[in-house]
Structures are given as structure tokens and as C-alpha cells.
Amino acid sequence: MKQFILLILAMFAVVVAEAQTATLSGTFVGLPEGTRLILNDVQGNKIIPSDSLVVPDNGKYSFTVSAPQPRFVILTISNMAGLSLHVFLMPNERVVMDMRTTPITNHVRITNTEGSRNMELYRRFNNLIPVGQDDAAQWTLKQNVSDLIKEYQDCLMSAFLVTFFEDDFAEYGWVYKMVSDALSSRYPDNSFVRYVNEKLRTAVVPGMEAPEVALPDINGKERKLSDLRGKIVLLDFWASWCGPCRKENPNVVKIYNKFHAQGFEVFSVSLDNSKDRWTKAIADDGLLWENHVSDLKGWSSAGARPYGVSSIPATVLIDRDGKVVARNLRGADLEAKVRELISK
Numbered sequence: 001m002k003q004f005i006l007l008i009l010a011m012f013a014v015v016v017a018e019a020q021t022a023t024l025s026g027t028f029v030g031l032p033e034g035t036r037l038i039l040n041d042v043q044g045n046k047i048i049p050s051d052s053l054v055v056p057d058n059g060k061y062s063f064t065v066s067a068p069q070p071r072f073v074i075l076t077i078s079n080m081a082g083l084s085l086h087v088f089l090m091p092n093e094r095v096v097m098d099m100r101t102t103p104i105t106n107h108v109r110i111t112n113t114e115g116s117r118n119m120e121l122y123r124r125f126n127n128l129i130p131v132g133q134d135d136a137a138q139w140t141l142k143q144n145v146s147d148l149i150k151e152y153q154d155c156l157m158s159a160f161l162v163t164f165f166e167d168d169f170a171e172y173g174w175v176y177k178m179v180s181d182a183l184s185s186r187y188p189d190n191s192f193v194r195y196v197n198e199k200l201r202t203a204v205v206p207g208m209e210a211p212e213v214a215l216p217d218i219n220g221k222e223r224k225l226s227d228l229r230g231k232i233v234l235l236d237f238w239a240s241w242c243g244p245c246r247k248e249n250p251n252v253v254k255i256y257n258k259f260h261a262q263g264f265e266v267f268s269v270s271l272d273n274s275k276d277r278w279t280k281a282i283a284d285d286g287l288l289w290e291n292h293v294s295d296l297k298g299w300s301s302a303g304a305r306p307y308g309v310s311s312i313p314a315t316v317l318i319d320r321d322g323k324v325v326a327r328n329l330r331g332a333d334l335e336a337k338v339r340e341l342i343s344k
Contacts, residue, residue: 022071022089025062026112030101031055036078039063047074067091070156070190077101083108085126088118088157095119118157124148125161142168146175153182159192170308170327173205204307206326210235210318211306213269215293218279223267223293226322231265232341234334235316237309239271239298240281245313248330249285255335256289262342263320269303270294271312317341 028037039051050073055061065071067089075085080101085108089095096114101107110123128144142165149158162179165172180196187193204211213225213235225235236252238245256266266289272278273296282292295302301309307316317325317334319341329337 020066020068020091021064022067022091022093022095023062023064024073024087024089024095024097025060026097026099027059028055028061028099028101029059029111031059031077032079033057037061038076038078039065040074040076042072042074047076065089067093070187072160072192077108080108085110086122086160088116088122088160090116090118090156097123117152118155121148121152121155121157121161125164142172146172149175150178153178154186156183156187156190156192159183159187159190159196162196169199169203170314173200173203173327174207176200176203177205177207202308204316204324204327206324208324209322210316210324213267213293213303213306215269215295215301215303217291217293218275218282223291225267225318228265228267228291229322230320231263232259232320232338233318234264234266234338235307235318236266236268237271237304237307237312237314238268239312240274240277241272242312246281246285248313249287251331251334253286253288255338258335259338259342260289264338264342265289265291267291268293269301270296271298271301271304271309272296273298 035055036052037055038049040047041050042048051063051065053061053063065073068091070091071089073087073089075087077083087095087097093116095116096112097110097119098112100109100111108126110126113119113123125145125148128141128148145161145164149161152158158179162175165175169176176196176199180193180200183193184197210225214222217223225233234252238249252266256264268287268289268291270278270292272294275296278294278296293303307314313330314328315330315334316327317329317337319325325341326337
């Protein structure tokens with residue numbers, strides 16, 4: 001979540017003009033007396049206060065801002081350090097956002113929004129966040145957020161919220177693409193949309209053509225991924241020193257044996273530095289396919305770079321047309337997807 005917030009600072013600049021305005025108002029319940037609500041713009045890598053008010057006893061607040069174009073602002077609360085709320089205001093929009101805080105938990109719950117689908121989306125996102133921190137709860141949270149963005153993909157706020165998946169891009173790149181497809185023509189100059197598009201331009205996601213990999217095999221002969229066009233291919237990034245990779249190898253062998261005769265191939269890219277250890281692992285694990293390549297440069301592998309590989313095992317499933325189908329499928333999920341592609 002920290003990286004999610006920092007990305008805002010790096011990619012957004014506000015243009016101020018006087019032609020059109022927008023209003024943000026509502027009721028903020030549960031704040032201590034004298035609490036100041038601060039409206040902030042983002043300029044370069046800084047959050048700059050642009051307006052503030054002391055929330056009265058009745059909790060009612062109101063800000064009017066210049067908004068000749070969609071304007072992104074951050075609300076902070078004077079006595080709740082580290083807490084912020086994010087708002088998109090469209091030109092001439094009148095947004096109501098009611099909130100309630102429980103200082104003990106340092107969390108603000110948005111109880112109601114009116115006049116904006118952007119803020120309706122943000123309310124629903126914000127109220128998901130208190131889900132627990134264990135692995136199962138985090139997986140559920142990610143699924144819920146991706147479903148939510150899918151429902152509101154036409155909202156500009158989705159281009160901001162999609163960066164929630166920045167650390168999981170290999171798995172959730174499809175969400176970025178969905179948002180890009182929905183918003184690029186409507187908001188081509190918006191900084192968040194431009195960021196999403198640039199992220200996609202330099203990344204590999206389902207639906208795009210798989211970047212070429214051309215590296216020497218164990219005998220020094222160059223092998224190209226593109227030579228397997230017409231086959232269903234598992235592009236497998238691994239290394240002899242990678243325990244989880246070695247643990248997954250028997251499953252890859254099983255799937256290869258089951259579907260190879262029907263047009264399934266494996267193209268293995270090793271992130272080893274030692275040729276002896278690489279070739280020994282191939283023999284020890286019974287990796288009987290021919291397409292084993294490596295430049296023996298470890299994490300600097302020229303084959304891994306276009307795919308943004310930052311951890312292994314990492315896999316990319318590619319269809320007969322050379323298009324990426326899925327990333328990081330393993331076990332039964334991988335077998336089921338290969339079977340589905342074979343049957344088409």
C-alpha cells in the first residue's frame with residue numbers, strides 16, 4: 001500500500017485555472033473538536049495544501065475548487081497522521097461524501113457518496129481496506145478490488161486505484177489493460193491514464209504478442225521462442241538453485257508428457273550462472289524437452305528482461321498464434337488451461 005500511495009506523487013500534476021469549479025461537501029462524524037480538514041494538491045513529488053477548514057461541531061464541511069478538467073486532490077486530517085483520502089472531482093461536479101472516523105483504529109469509513117461514480121467507486125474501495133492482513137485475507141482483498149475495478153472500469157478513479165496491484169503486475173496486468181481500454185480514448189491526457197498506458201507498453205500481459213527470446217542452448221546453438229509458433233508453449237523461467245522451481249519441475253514434466261504429442265512445448269530459460277549446475281539440474285529433474293536456453297547471466301538474463309521477471313519460478317503460457325494467454329499458472333491450474341487450449 002505504501003508504494004501504491006507513493007506512485008501518486010510521481011505521476012500527477014494539477015493544472016489550476018478559474019473557468020470551472022467543483023464542490024466537495026458532506027458530513028464528517030467522530031472528529032475531535034478543533035480538527036482541521038486539509039485539501040491538498042499533488043505537484044511533482046510533493047503534496048501541497050491548497051485549502052483547509054476546521055470541522056464544526058455538526059461535522060459539516062465544504063470545499064469549492066477550480067476544476068477546468070478532472071482534478072485529483074488528497075484530503076488529510078490534522079490529528080490523524082498518515083491517513084489520507086483521495087478524491088476525483090470533474091468539472092462542474094457537486095460531490096457529497098459523508099465520513100465517520102474511529103480514532104482508535106485510525107481509519108475513516110465513507111458512509112455515503114452522492115453525485116459521482118468516481119467517488120462511489122472510491123467509497124467501496126476504501127471500505128474494503130480494513131480486511132485482515134493474513135495471506136488468505138489479502139488474496140480475498142485483491143480479488144474484491146479487481147472485481148470492483150472491473151465494475152467501474154469506465155471511471156477515471158479506476159486508473160488511480162489500479163496501482164493497488166503495482167507489486168502484483170505479473171498476475172493482475174489484465175486489470176491495467178482493461179482500464180486502459182476503457183479510458184484511453186476518453187482521457188488521453190490524464191496523468192493516471194498515461195501512467196497505466198506506459199506501464200502496459202513496457203510490460204507483458206495476456207492478449208499481447210509474446211516478446212522474442214533468442215538465447216543459446218546447452219550446446220551453444222541459438223534457439224528462438226518464435227520458432228515454436230503454431231505450438232502451445234509454456235515459457236518457463238527457472239534456475240538450478242531455485243527450490244520452488246525444482247519442486248514444480250515434476251508437474252511441468254507430467255504436463256509435457258501428457259500434451260506434447262498434441263502440440264504442447266516447453267521453452268525453459270535458466271537464470272543460472274553456472275553451466276554445470278544448469279545442465280546437471282536438467283538431467284536430475286528429467287526435463288526431457290530440447291528447448292533449454294540461458295546466457296548464464298543470472299538475474300541479468302536477456303531473456304527474462306522483456307518479461308519483467310523479478311522472482312522465479314515464473315511462467316508465461318502462449319497460444320499457437322504467439323499471444324500471451326496467462327502468467328504464473330502452476331499445478332492443476334496450468335494443466336487445465338493447457339487442456340483448454342489443446343481442445344480449441
